[in-house]
Amino acid sequence: GAGVxxxxxxxxxxxxxxxxxxxxxxxxxxxxxWYQQALGQGPEFLTYFQNEAQLDKSGLPSDRFFAERPEGxxxxxKIQRTxxxxxxxxxxxxxxxxxxxxxxxxxxxxxxxxVL
Amino acid sequence: xxxxxxxxxxxSVPEGAIVSLNCTYSNSAFQYFMWYRQxxxxxxxxxMYTYSSGNKEDGRFTAQVDKSxxxxxxxxxxxxxxxxxxxxxxxxxxxxxxxxxxxTGTRLLVSP
Numbered sequence: 242g243a244g245v246x247x248x249x250x251x252x253x254x255x256x257x258x259x260x261x262x263x264x265x266x267x268x269x270x271x272x273x274x275w276y277q278q279a280l281g282q283g284p285e286f287l288t289y290f291q292n293e294a295q296l297d298k299s300g301l302p303s304d305r306f307f308a309e310r311p312e313g314x315x316x317x318x319k320i321q322r323t324x325x326x327x328x329x330x331x332x333x334x335x336x337x338x339x340x341x342x343x344x345x346x347x348x349x350x351x352x353x354x355x356v357l
Numbered sequence: 358x359x360x361x362x363x364x365x366x367x368x369s370v371p372e373g374a375i376v377s378l379n380c381t382y383s384n385s386a387f388q389y390f391m392w393y394r395q396x397x398x399x400x401x402x403x404x405m406y407t408y409s410s411g412n413k414e415d416g417r418f419t420a421q422v423d424k425s426x427x428x429x430x431x432x433x434x435x436x437x438x439x440x441x442x443x444x445x446x447x448x449x450x451x452x453x454x455x456x457x458x459x460x461t462g463t464r465l466l467v468s469p
Contacts, residue, residue, distance in 0.1 A: 274456075283459030
């Protein structure tokens with residue numbers, strides 16, 4: 242595709258609801274990343290996939306957060322029992338090559354999650 | 358303490374001004390430094406990267422790294438209203454390029 246796409250762009254959830262956020266990376270990109278960006282802050286790393294393998298999930302804030310990329314392309318970030326502190330923009334990024342230090346991460350527009 | 362620190366601004370300048378955006382970092386092992394630009398309600402986009410110390414120029418933009426003082430700068434010459442955005446500095450995390458570490462971002466406003 243032309244770029245990384247994310248859906249929905251906006252999501253409002255009541256506290257306690259489960260949400261699922263989708264990321265479509267650039268076609269052929271091996272690596273996929275999820276970041277969380279709170280209001281007025283920079284993005285913070287959540288998790289990283291190389292193809293379908295989740296190689297790093299050290300940034301996931303709690304066991305309520307779960308990410309998958311079952312076929313090595315589309316990824317879903319799921320948040321169970323949402324809390325108000327989960328309100329943020331969730332950014333997805335993809336890159337072509339995993340080991341090249343000059344590899345660029347291309348970001349999607351993000352999903353803005355508001356938990357009431 | 359965050360590994361990459363950045364003044365959040367906002368920084369307001371008139372069109373045509375030279376803009377200086379700055380970051381400091383704490384991890385001396387960091388070697389690659391990036392500047393991303395983020396427009397409102399958009400994802401960050403890579404502007405430029407530098408390796409270790411030194412300067413790199415790309416059109417109106419110059420990135421500078423001083424590893425001795427752990428200081429990163431981005432200079433924008435002849436600033437334009439279209440440069441109004443949030444500028445994020447970043448570096449690789451402690452596991453390599455898979456985990457970027459970002460500053461908080463500096464919001465820049467260029468008035469016509």
